[in-house]
Structures are given as structure tokens and as C-alpha cells.
Amino acid sequence: MDRSYDFAISYGKIRVPLYRVYAQPLSGIQAIPESTYTGRSNILFATEVDVEVTGRNFLPSYTEGDNRNVVATDSMKNFILHQGLHFEGSTLEQLLDHLGRRFLLTYPQIENLSLSARELSFLPIQRPGQDGKGITESAVLFSRSHNDVAVATMAFTHDGEQPVMTTHRCGRINMELFKVTGSAFTSFIRDEYTTLAERVDRPLFIHLNVYWTYTNAASLLNADMSGYVPAEQVRDVVQVVFDDFVSESIQHLVHEMGCRLLERFPQLATVSFDAQNYTRDLVMTSESDDKVKVYTDPFTAYGDIKLTLSRKV
Ligand SMILES: O=c1[nH]c(=O)c2[nH]c(=O)[nH]c2[nH]1
Structure with a gap:
């Protein structure tokens, strides 16, 4: 044989x-x-x-x-x-x-x-x-x-x-971030397969992994840590962007996070994201205050959005 x-x-x-x-x-x-x-x-x-x-x-x-x-x-x-x-x-x-x-x-x-x-x-x-x-x-x-x-x-x-x-x-992995208001997903393709409603304000729950590389690995390993980017700071920048930014989609959100990270940390060459969409389904809205709502777990399949941003050489 x-x-x-x-x-x-x-x-x-x-x-x-x-x-x-x-x-x-x-x-x-x-x-x-x-x-x-x-x-x-x-x-x-x-x-x-x-x-x-x-x-x-x-x-x-x-x-x-x-x-x-x-x-x-x-x-x-x-x-x-x-x-x-x-x-x-x-x-x-x-x-x-x-x-x-x-x-x-x-x-x-x-x-x-x-x-x-x-x-x-x-x-x-x-x-x-x-x-x-x-x-x-x-x-x-x-x-x-x-x-x-x-x-x-x-x-x-x-x-x-x-x-x-x-x-x-x-990288920083296993972030789980739930924003109760200030996220949209509208104007996507509608056809006979579309059941998802336009959502100008949805509760956006994502699972997020963020990865990055340095332009020069020396700043990563130098005993002088002034060029080192701690994963905790990356997490905090990502969280602040999510808190501030009214996104039109997760694609839009991770792009903003990526730009902010490359601006904040000039020593980085690339940032990458793997974001999973765990947005919850709306069950009920309070009749007296439409800010008060109940959500539950959605259908178990989830969207997966990826992005790599590289500094132009
Ligand atoms: O932020 C989103 N991006 C998508 O591509 C998408 N698709 C979907 O059904 N919901 C969402 N949300």
C-alpha cells in the first residue's frame, strides 16, 4: 500500500x-x-x-x-x-x-x-x-x-x-458586556427570510475577545515597562468606548474600539476582535415607564463578528 x-x-x-x-x-x-x-x-x-x-x-x-x-x-x-x-x-x-x-x-x-x-x-x-x-x-x-x-x-x-x-x-478574552441602552441595528437587508425587527435601541450583550500585536516586540519585553500595554488597560479602553459610543451594529462598535486602541497605544501594530452577539429578546415593557423592560435569552445560535485593523506601513 x-x-x-x-x-x-x-x-x-x-x-x-x-x-x-x-x-x-x-x-x-x-x-x-x-x-x-x-x-x-x-x-x-x-x-x-x-x-x-x-x-x-x-x-x-x-x-x-x-x-x-x-x-x-x-x-x-x-x-x-x-x-x-x-x-x-x-x-x-x-x-x-x-x-x-x-x-x-x-x-x-x-x-x-x-x-x-x-x-x-x-x-x-x-x-x-x-x-x-x-x-x-x-x-x-x-x-x-x-x-x-x-x-x-x-x-x-x-x-x-x-x-x-x-x-x-x-489579548484579553472572555469579556461579557451588557449595555442596556444606546445601541442600534437598523436598515439591514430585508427579504422573505427577515424576521428580525429594526431596532433603534436594543440591549446589546456581547462576548468579546480582543487581541493585539506590537510594531516592535522590544517594547513588549523591555524591562522598562513604559511601552508595555497591559491587558487591563485595553479592557478599560474597550469598555469606555462601549459605554460612550452609540453603535449602529457590533461591526460599527468594534471598528470604533479598534481605532481608539490604535490611537491610545501608538506602539501597537494591529488590534483584532472576535465579538459574539448575545443580545437578549424583549419580553415585556412596563406600561408606566417604557425604560423598564424584561429580557430573556435569545435563540441559542449567535452572530460572530470579526475585525483586524492594521496600521498602514
Ligand atoms: O450588530 C449586529 N450585526 C449583525 O450583523 C447582526 N445580524 C443580526 O441578526 N443582528 C446583528 N447585530
Whole structure:
């Protein structure tokens, strides 16, 4: 039998949980008008890391059962956890850069590597100050948050002896934003398939992922964090735009968000959005006050709107 097929192969480990305590605090962040965020203590720096190896030299592990160029995914997990202790940075991206370079130096057998990190969000609990005055944040107790989180992905390869980063993408995912008034969707194509009413003012509920890349990856990794764009600030800009902007559609909204982000952060090259439409269906309007309404979940399929804005070169 002829078995000369084309191959697309990769292997790795997904969701390696890493809880590093007392990592380097994140400071030196430029403040922006839309956000109070200027850094974090990193007393608890928690993330899940994915590692994916690509290349050709481990093809024999598939075709012949020859594992001589295979790094056991269990060793990858141990390597990540071990490096967690040596990590001296303060961001997800610095962690991936640290891991990527060391993976390639440690395992020359690995041709190309993609690493992703997803924040495991923990927020300090609020409590009365030790002096009995005011409310302060605990320095030891953190509450797991299942809100939106920061993500990052980086790819690495060898340039001679040296590991190099080839691509990067940062992000904030799982935002869920409900705006009760100030969003429209009208004047779309109407034909025999149209049941949707024109809505000059709809309650717009979206699930939103935002991603961005830098023009120069150095501003992303510099120890001087003045060019770093924290995912929390991106979230805050996106939220403020949604709050302010009366959109004609989600397409219109994400375009405005994208323009505002590229204006706010000149160091960024691209911003991308994946927005899902979870707009609720109207059930009833109050007879005495037409601002007061009840909505319920809509039909379970949802619209999916995507956009990438790139600065012209
Ligand atoms: O913002 C929207 N964009 C669409 O393309 C669309 N399509 C739809 O049915 N509702 C909406 N809302």
C-alpha cells in the first residue's frame, strides 16, 4: 500500500498550571485616562501554559515509532514548572519569552515552538486596614475570579545558535458586556427570510475577545515597562468606548474600539476582535415607564463578528 501522504504534525502539553508567588511586581506602566490600572503586585502570579512543538524532525515518531527526537510532554511540564521559580519578569509575555528561549537552548531537537499563557485570575480580597481605618487589600489572601483574563502567545525558532521570537500576540478574552441602552441595528437587508425587527435601541450583550500585536516586540519585553500595554488597560479602553459610543451594529462598535486602541497605544501594530452577539429578546415593557423592560435569552445560535485593523506601513 502506498503510504506517501503529506503530514501536518505538532505535539505538546496544554494547560500546565503555574502558581508563582512573590514574582516581580509590575510597575512603570504609563497611566491612561480610561483606566486606573498602573501595575500589579504579582504576589500571586498564576497562569496556565500551553506548549506546542512543530517541525519535521519528530515525524519518525509517527511513521516509525522512533522517539529519539521527541521531548516527552511530561518533561515539558516539569521544565515549565521549574522555570517558574527562575522567572524574574512580571508579565505573561516576559514569562513566555523566558520559557521559549530556555526551551530551545535546552532542547536543540525542538525546531519551532509555540507557547501560550492564559492568566488564572486572582484578586486580593478587600478588608479593613490594620490600623482600623478605611478599606485595604489583603497582601496574602486572593479570591479566584472567573472574569475576563489576559492571554499571550509567542512563537520561537533557532537563528543559528540563538533562539529568536518570530511572532507574538497578546489579548484579553472572555469579556461579557451588557449595555442596556444606546445601541442600534437598523436598515439591514430585508427579504422573505427577515424576521428580525429594526431596532433603534436594543440591549446589546456581547462576548468579546480582543487581541493585539506590537510594531516592535522590544517594547513588549523591555524591562522598562513604559511601552508595555497591559491587558487591563485595553479592557478599560474597550469598555469606555462601549459605554460612550452609540453603535449602529457590533461591526460599527468594534471598528470604533479598534481605532481608539490604535490611537491610545501608538506602539501597537494591529488590534483584532472576535465579538459574539448575545443580545437578549424583549419580553415585556412596563406600561408606566417604557425604560423598564424584561429580557430573556435569545435563540441559542449567535452572530460572530470579526475585525483586524492594521496600521498602514
Ligand atoms: O450588530 C449586529 N450585526 C449583525 O450583523 C447582526 N445580524 C443580526 O441578526 N443582528 C446583528 N447585530
